[in-house]
Amino acid sequence: MGFKMGIVGMPNVGKSTLFNALTRTAAAQAANFPFCTIEPNVGEVAVPDPRLDKLAGIAGSKQTIPTRMTFVDIAGLVKGASRGEGLGNQFLANIREVDAIAHVLRCFEDGDVTHVDGRVDPVADAEVIETELMLADLDSIEKRRAGLVRKLKGGDKEAVQADRLLSLAQTALEEGRPARTVEVDDDDAKAWRMLQLLTAKPVLYVCNVDEGSAAQGNAHSQAVAAMAEAQGAGSVVISAQIEEEIAQLSPEEAEMFLSEMGLEEAGLDRLIKAGYTLLHLQTYFTVGPKEARAWTIPEGTPAPRAAGVIHGDFEKGFIRAETIAYDDFIACGGETPAKEAGKMRAEGKGYIVRDGDVLHFLFNT
Structure with a gap:
């Protein structure tokens, strides 16, 4: 289990180039004209985690299986997308299926790459896309509330809850705020997610800069970072051009190339870390002679539910x-020495799994 991130943005911001590089495929056509990506392209990448390799080395695991992250490359959105401009309705429907939105913004100057509005202003671009998503949500809310009228008259509890939440979202949107600014009680959390509002999804702004700005960013990316901070959103600086070059290199060559560019890690690593932070995700491990494997779970996940990520029977018969703990496993040199040192704990159903835990589940079949 990883998570699914939709890559959105206006045409010609480097969105498909970034997707190609991150997924190590040429599945998405990167072309210098709008709407070259008609169908969403889906690619999976392994989530890099050096801890997994260390655990596998100590345990002598024959196989190493990282957790995975899914990228969905969604064709460029333009002003009027909520009304169907530029095949907008089709693209908006694809966004509903993702856990979070990576909003790629053009933060580079290049006279050879056209901008759909003839200027480079990433903050304005972000506002255009946000407005279109908000308009699409408003349209959806109005239709859904109209469809609930009969059930509301009958006192249907689920309909009453849905209408109340839709009303809260509608109020926020009419005030110019995205649905993610609405505070929802724990009792309403599941019903809120089921609404699948576009602007309720967490947003990570991806600043696509030129090669020379990859390490420190530039004025455009700084403006985006300020906007993201004001919104409580995330932001990360990436050069799609550099990522494309790295994708063609061996791991050793890529490391040298990054060092020459003054970068500590690839954009993929930074993007995934920012995504994990945005979605409040963490990783636990299962380790043995057969395989060492990483599993992604939300922060605050109790042990039975974490076990269910592996198999539903693990949760039912927990x-x-x-x-x-990861540090104890490494320091002791493996499971047996850690157990002998008193570092292995037996935890029950109420245990909240921590990032880096090395777990072994006991369950009834």
């Missing part, structure tokens, strides 16, 4: 979890 007895207990034997857990060793």
Whole structure:
């Protein structure tokens, strides 16, 4: 289990180039004209985590299986997308299927790459896309509330809850605020997610800069970072051009290339880390001679639900979890030495899994 991130943006911001580089494929056509990507392209990448390799090395695992992240490359949005401009309705429907939105913004100057509005202003671009998503949500809310009238008259509890939440979202949108600014009680959290409002999804702004600005960013990316901070959103600086070059290199060559560019890690690593932070995700591990494997879960996940990520039967028949903290596993040199040192704990159903836990689940079949 990883998570699915939709890559959106206006045409010619480097969105498909970034997708190609990140997924190491040429599936998405990168061309210098609007709407070259008609169908959403889906690609999966392994989530880099050096901890997994260290665990596998100590345990002598034959196979290493990282958790995965899914990118969905969604064709460029333009002003009027909520009314169907530029095949907008089709693109908006694809956004509903993702966990978070990576909004790629053009933060580079290049006379050879046209901008659909003839200027480079990433903050204005972000506002255009946000407005279109908000308009699409408003249209959806009005239709859905109209469809609930009969059930509301009958006192249907789920309809009453849905209408109340839709009303809260509508008020926010009419005030010019995205749905993610609405505070929802824990009792309403599931119903709120089921609404699948576009502007309720977390947003990560991806500043696509030129090669020379990849390490420190530039004035455009700084403006985006300020906007993101004001919104409580995330932002990350990436050069799609550099990522495209890295995609063609061996790991050793890529490391040298990054060092020459003054970068500590690839844009993919930074993007995934920012995505994990945005969605409040963490990783736990299962380790043995057969395989060492990473699993992604939300922060605050209890042990039975974490076990269910592996298999539903693990959650249903959960007895207990034997857990060793990552640092203890490494320091002791493996499961047996950690157990002998008293570092292995038996935890019950109420245990909240921590990032880096090495877990072994006991369950009834």
